[in-house]
Amino acid sequence: MTRADYPASTYAVLGLVDKVPDSSGYDLAAIADRSLQHFWPVSHTLMYRELKRLTDLGWVTSHRVEQVVAPDKSIYQITPEGRRALREWLHAEAPMGTTYRSAFLLRFFLAHAMHPERIAALLAQYRTALRVRLDALQAVADQLKDTPRARMARLSALHGIRTLTAQLDWVDEAEAELATQDGSGPASAASD
Amino acid sequence: MTRADYPASTYAVLGLVDKVPDSSGYDLAAIADRSLQHFWPVSHTLMYRELKRLTDLGWVTSHRVEQVVAPDKSIYQITPEGRRALREWLHAEAPMGTTYRSAFLLRFFLAHAMHPERIAALLAQYRTALRVRLDALQAVADQLKDTPRARMARLSALHGIRTLTAQLDWVDEAEAELATQDGSGPASAASD
DNA sequence: GTTCCCATGTAACCCGTTACATGATTTT
């Protein structure tokens, strides 16, 4: 027992090693950056730390591969114990917590006293940021082969696409609402 | 100058003190829990820590209020320097970073080898969690008076509502897609 | 009589980020 439980990132890396065996830490970081960056970012620093932890736990093993064209590297494989730990984690009913923090919304929320133009600029900036992320996600989704194996990856990307699209729609909505000059007058004019 | 910059939570608390003066830390924590929990959670522990920091910075002042019916409390007010710092932060063009982590999506993404029923259960659980959050947000939005002052708060809540609604739609979509048994057969039958 | 509300904190932890470090090879 000794119910030590590890951060979700540990299982994220473990799952990647399982999915894409014989990859180096460098490779895995790149893969993480493409596949789960949008809902569970794993930086390269964290990647190496988790790989070390997984190795210490005996959940993955590594093998040295010598290269001439590039520096030597270590490639990783999941072990039976690792596979069991991953399966257990996947089947455990855990809180499935979501953390979401938006510095934009915080600013927006506190911006009640700001100039309308400044608020408009904030919204415009937000829209641009959303578009960039949407384009990136769309590229990921497009690149995914239409195979059953990639189905979960495609659906995961779609989750982000749907979310970002809704948020872009919200920007339009907010702009429209803010265009109606405050609630005091029903429909006065002469703005800006 | 001495460009020390503080975490966004510092300004979140500062902004709340500005918005709702003469509130105690306890009150502010409750207010934060209603208003900005959905895009910038501030736990009560963090609240007290930030209030202390703000006091040390001279951005807020506190006054002791004695009570008979309840324990004494300290209430806070923003200072001119605090107001200036807040305005500066609001007008600064900062990264406006968004952090999003979904343990559900991580599981879902790694669940390729899981039993279909288990995946279905995961989705159902996610839907429930989304509904709970949506209901909570809807309640917040409904409670907001339809005044111009509350406009930003309403729009902030709406952002969450739009997001959660899109994610709920995604759950339907994912269920529909997963109901079509893998990509090999076009439209076979006999599932469960 | 236990639980909830008020009210305010302290202590410890640790996950994730940022910055720094190294160095060979290939491309611009």
Add this chain to the structure above:
DNA sequence: AAAATCATGTAACGGGTTACATGGGAAC
């Protein structure tokens, strides 16, 4: 000559969470 790619890390920091602590009055 500079920048990017491959490859792997170390060190330090700190923001946010969790657990712990206290204690009176009110409500059920």
